[in-house]
Amino acid sequence: MHWIVQYIHDMPETTPVDQVMELVSLLQRDMAHSFARDGLTEARAHLLWVLQDGPTTQRALADALRVTPRNITGLVDGLVASGHVVRRAHPTDRRATLVDLTEPGADLLRSMTEGYAEMHEVLFGGLPDRELAAFGRTLGRVVDRLRARLVEEGIG
């Protein structure tokens, strides 16, 4: 299938898998840059992102970020120090801690959400609707395949 990309970019060795890998690499760099500009690391940005859904226990954050509870302690410590979140007592479970956004944290999350929305324009702006629709259909299948593979391998 080399010809697909050859035709467009004249890069004789580029395959669709290469394109996907480059997309991943570019997106990682772009996001890391955005987060750093906001004074965030990727892990802390991820945690903040999860807090969109409201105050969350550290246990739930550990599940969402797929890291151990111990890591959440450190990430929350950092975000408390930077003034983005606060720890609050859980109303019914005295073992648990709720992590909640501060006002500056909520502001930052809002700007992150706006950046996420702008990503649509960056990636797909000006693309014909039919082309975008077809792309979305195929991408949906690819994502489903990959998700199935992870489940198969017991990574899910």
Place this chain on the structure above:
Amino acid sequence: MHWIVQYIHDMPETTPVDQVMELVSLLQRDMAHSFARDGLTEARAHLLWVLQDGPTTQRALADALRVTPRNITGLVDGLVASGHVVRRAHPTDRRATLVDLTEPGADLLRSMTEGYAEMHEVLFGGLPDRELAAFGRTLGRVVDRLRARLVEEGIG
């Protein structure tokens, strides 16, 4: 454009950007799992991958991996300890060190290359040629846009 994915997956809030982000997330997890199975971290796997092109100076590795030369010292130390690479004297520049694959390192790189080739089947196997071609065309444009954005922002 929400309807695109709604139509297929009945996930009312999923956008093409969400799909791309999930693709990135799933691929990261899949790769991290593969590398760990081979006793590698992502950073060391990346370094090994660059060595496909032959013996390489640490300076060149730093550029390829986009990290400081100091980091390369640590990564190469680890790969030397695990027996995957060796340091060799540069034939003409006595300041420089060439990093080269050992036989076990070359074997592992070969299996990584095979895994990369199999990724085509995982992601696209069974997809009609026309659909894959269209996907590759659109993905090429998306990657180009993203690359341009990074250059614009001075990240390139």
Place this chain on the structure above:
DNA sequence: TATTGTTATACTCTATAACTATA
């Protein structure tokens, strides 16, 4: 003077294990 790679130091993310408080 500039470059290559190192030592020294520090920060972040990650993990496991042992522990306290609570359910």
Place this chain on the structure above:
DNA sequence: TATAGTTATAGAGTATAACAATA
């Protein structure tokens, strides 16, 4: 007993700064 979060400890990746050897 089980769960939520912490302290203790360790390893890996990253960075800057200062340095020695070489170009």
